[in-house]
Structures are given as structure tokens and as C-alpha cells.
Amino acid sequence: MTVREQLVDLGYAAGWSAVRAAPEPMARGLFDRVGNRLGANGGPVQLRKNLARVIGTSPSAVPESLMRDAMRSYARYWCEAFRLPSMDFVQAAARVHLSDETLARYHSALDRGKGVIFALPHSGNWDMAGVWLVHEQGQFATVAERLRPESLFNRFVAYRESLGFEIFPLSGGEQPPMHALAERLRAGGVVCLLGERDLARHGVPVTFFGEPTRMPAGAAKLAIDTGATLLPVHHFFGPGATSTILCDAPVDVSGGVRSATQAVADAFERNIAAHPQDWHMLQPLWESDWSAERRARITGDGSGAQPA
Numbered sequence: 001m002t003v004r005e006q007l008v009d010l011g012y013a014a015g016w017s018a019v020r021a022a023p024e025p026m027a028r029g030l031f032d033r034v035g036n037r038l039g040a041n042g043g044p045v046q047l048r049k050n051l052a053r054v055i056g057t058s059p060s061a062v063p064e065s066l067m068r069d070a071m072r073s074y075a076r077y078w079c080e081a082f083r084l085p086s087m088d089f090v091q092a093a094a095r096v097h098l099s100d101e102t103l104a105r106y107h108s109a110l111d112r113g114k115g116v117i118f119a120l121p122h123s124g125n126w127d128m129a130g131v132w133l134v135h136e137q138g139q140f141a142t143v144a145e146r147l148r149p150e151s152l153f154n155r156f157v158a159y160r161e162s163l164g165f166e167i168f169p170l171s172g173g174e175q176p177p178m179h180a181l182a183e184r185l186r187a188g189g190v191v192c193l194l195g196e197r198d199l200a201r202h203g204v205p206v207t208f209f210g211e212p213t214r215m216p217a218g219a220a221k222l223a224i225d226t227g228a229t230l231l232p233v234h235h236f237f238g239p240g241a242t243s244t245i246l247c248d249a250p251v252d253v254s255g256g257v258r259s260a261t262q263a264v265a266d267a268f269e270r271n272i273a274a275h276p277q278d279w280h281m282l283q284p285l286w287e288s289d290w291s292a293e294r295r296a297r298i299t300g301d302g303s304g305a306q307p308a
Contacts, residue, residue, distance in 0.1 A: 019082035027079055028241075035075030039068030047282045049289065053209040054276045069277035073237055077125045077280060084127060085162050093135035095241050096128060102247040105231065109250060110137070115185030115228035118247075119195035119219040121268045122280045124235035127163060129245050130192065134164035140190040141166040143177050143218075178218065185228040193219045195232075196268050197285060201298055204258045206265040209273075213286045214298070220260035223253045230260065232267035236275040246271060 019027050042048065045059075051066060052059045084092065098106075109116045118133075120126055133140055144157055144167045157167050166184075168177035181191050196208070196215055203214035223230035232248040248267045253260040272279045284290060290298075 019079065020086040024083065024241075027083060028076070031075040031079035032072055035072035036068055038075070039071035040064070043067040043071050044282050046284060046289070050281045050285060051276055051279070053211060053286065054272055054279065066277060070279075073124075073278045074280050074282075076237060080125050080128055081159075084131065085159060089131055089135060089163075092128065093132045095243065096132040097238065097242060097244045098132075099246070102245060105247045105249065109229035109231055110188075110190075112229060113188050115188055115226055116190045117185065117219050117223055117228050117230045118190065118192045118233045119230060119264050120192065120233040120235065121196040121272060122194060123272065123275065124237050124243055124278045126192075126194065126235055127160065128243060129233070129235040130160075130165055131163055132245065133190065133192070137190055139164055139166050140192055141168065141181055141184045142192045143168050143170050143181070145170050178222065181218075181222055182226050185222060185226040191222065191228070192233075195219055195264055197281070197283065201294075204261050206258075206262045208265050208286070209269055211286045211288065215261050215265055217257050217261055219264065220251075220253055220257045223251070223260065224257065230264070232264050232271075234268075234271035234275070236271075236278040 022030075038044075042064075047070060048059045048062050048067060051070065052062050055062065055066070106116070120129070130140070130142070142160075142165055144153070144160065153169075157169075160167050168180055170177065185191055193216070198214045198216050202217065204217045204220075205212060206215050207213075208215070219230055222228060230251040230253060232251065234246040234248075235243060236246070237243050248271075251260050251263045251267075284294075287295075
């Protein structure tokens with residue numbers, strides 16, 4: 001483990017121990033001020049570039065008010081992440097609101113008995129949405145990105161398992177996670193997958209906010225292979241400690257993986273546009289922002305040409 005990795009690991013450990021011990025108003029106030037400070041300084045460059053696509057402007061024209069809101073939202077995510085293990089889960093779930101339409105779509109999909117796949121972007125606090133789902137449904141399965149150092153990855157796995165999630169590593173496990181996820185779905189279970197960032201580098205081409213990128217194909221493949229219902233889901237923050245889960249209509253997967261993944265991207269696009277401040281995408285997402293190394297890895301020759 002490098003010195004930098006040790007410091008990162010210690011920083012997260014300190015956050016989980018110190019922030020959860022602080023009174024909630026104090027912790028929220030502190031993280032709110034941090035978010036305001038970061039937003040007032042322009043915020044992360046890549047986040048500004050990403051939000052520019054969402055609102056249809058240039059990075060320099062992204063309003064400072066949106067950057068402040070976005071950084072407060074991101075700070076709120078971390079505040080809740082550090083505090084969640086010590087919170088009363090019933091109380092936490094009660095803070096999450098769902099419309100009658102969203103609940104009807106969820107129960108209708110579950111009642112089919114073939115499993116449900118929730119595909120969601122990095123918006124709001126997906127862990128808080130998961131706490132609501134555990135309280136409503138029981139354990140569900142999901143995938144965790146392999147982080148470095150290994151001790152940090154283990155901390156995040158232990159954190160999410162403490163919330164009631166069943167975690168499969170995206171890479172480095174005994175076997176790829178798709179088989180185990182398919183088993184859970186065939187048993188009528190629920191699988192949740194973050195769906196707009198292609199971590200495995202095997203995604204399918206989609207158009208997102210008018211530009212080409214790639215998104216993970218796993219959710220669509222699982223739905224096609226198992227017959228499970230694929231539902232795009234969005235989580236966004238409300239006033240105080242409240243938040244909302246929005247569930248879109250089921251995705252038609254009869255046209256194949258690429259068509260279904262584009263339909264998920266279209267749903268993400270609508271919902272992110274409605275709540276841009278809560279989209280926590282601080283990494284390069286679109287092809288035009290890819291590094292030369294990533295482009296070469298995906299295309300095989302570094303030219304940027306799409307594979308057949």
C-alpha cells in the first residue's frame with residue numbers, strides 16, 4: 001500500500017468514526033458549508049463540463065448557483081454515507097418519499113415473480129435509496145467497484161453490508177457477478193445497478209444529452225436472460241433530510257441490449273435534466289472527454305473509431 005493509499009484509507013475511517021458521532025444538525029451544517037465553499041470556488045472542472053451538457057451550455061456559462069447546489073448535494077451524500085450505519089433505519093427509510101405511481105410500478109414488477117432490476121445513475125444518495133428498499137423488500141443484490149487500497153474496498157463492502165445490501169465485487173471475485181445476479185433474479189429477487197458509467201469498459205454505445213458515450217450493458221443483458229423487469233430509477237434530494245425515489249416505466253428489452261440500454265439512457269437523461277444539482281458525476285463520461293489511454297483500450301487502436 002502506498003503512502004497516498006494509506007492516507008485515503010485513514011481519511012475514510014476517520015470520517016465514518018467522527019461524523020457518525022456528531023449530532024446530525026452539526027454534521028449537516030458542516031458539510032453544507034464545505035459544499036458551499038467548494039461550489040463558490042468553481043467546483044470540480046469535470047463536474048462543470050458534465051453539467052454544461054445537461055443544461056445545454058458551455059462550461060464557463062454554468063451558473064455558479066448550480067455549482068454551489070451541486071457541491072452541497074455532493075457533500076450531503078458523504079455526510080449521509082458516513083452517518084447511515086449509526087442511523088435508525090426505519091427512521092431513515094421514512095424520510096424517503098415515493099409517489100403512488102412509483103409504488104405501483106415497483107409492486108407490479110415484483111408481483112410478476114421474475115425479479116426486478118433497478119438501474120440508477122449516480123444521483124442523490126443511492127445508499128439511502130437502498131435503505132428504503134431493504135426496509136420495504138428485504139435484502140437485494142448489487143455490485144461494488146474494486147477500489148484501492150484493498151482495505152478501503154473492504155470498508156465500503158462492510159458499510160453497505162451493514163445496511164442490508166448483498167455485495168458482489170465487480171472484479172477480482174471468485175467469479176464474475178453476472179451469474180450470481182441472475183440467480184437472485186430467477187428466484188424473484190431484486191438487483192440494483194448503477195448504470196451510466198462504464199466501469200468494466202465493455203459497455204454499449206448510446207447517445208446521452210446529444211453526445212456519444214458508452215453505458216454498461218449488464219442491466220439489459222440480465223433482463224433479457226432472466227425475464228426480469230428492468231426499471232430505471234432516480235433518487236434526488238428534497239428539503240431538510242428528505243429525498244425522493246422516482247421509478248420510470250419498465251424498459252422494453254425485446255429490441256436487444258443496445259436498444260434497451262439506450263432506453264435506460266433516455267430515462268436517465270430526463271431525470272438528470274430535472275434535478276441536475278443532484279447528479280454526482282465528477283468523472284469523464286462522454287467520448288470527447290476520454291483520455292487517450294482509455295480510448296485506446298476501448299477501440300483497440302487509439303484512433304477513436306468505434307468497433308463493429
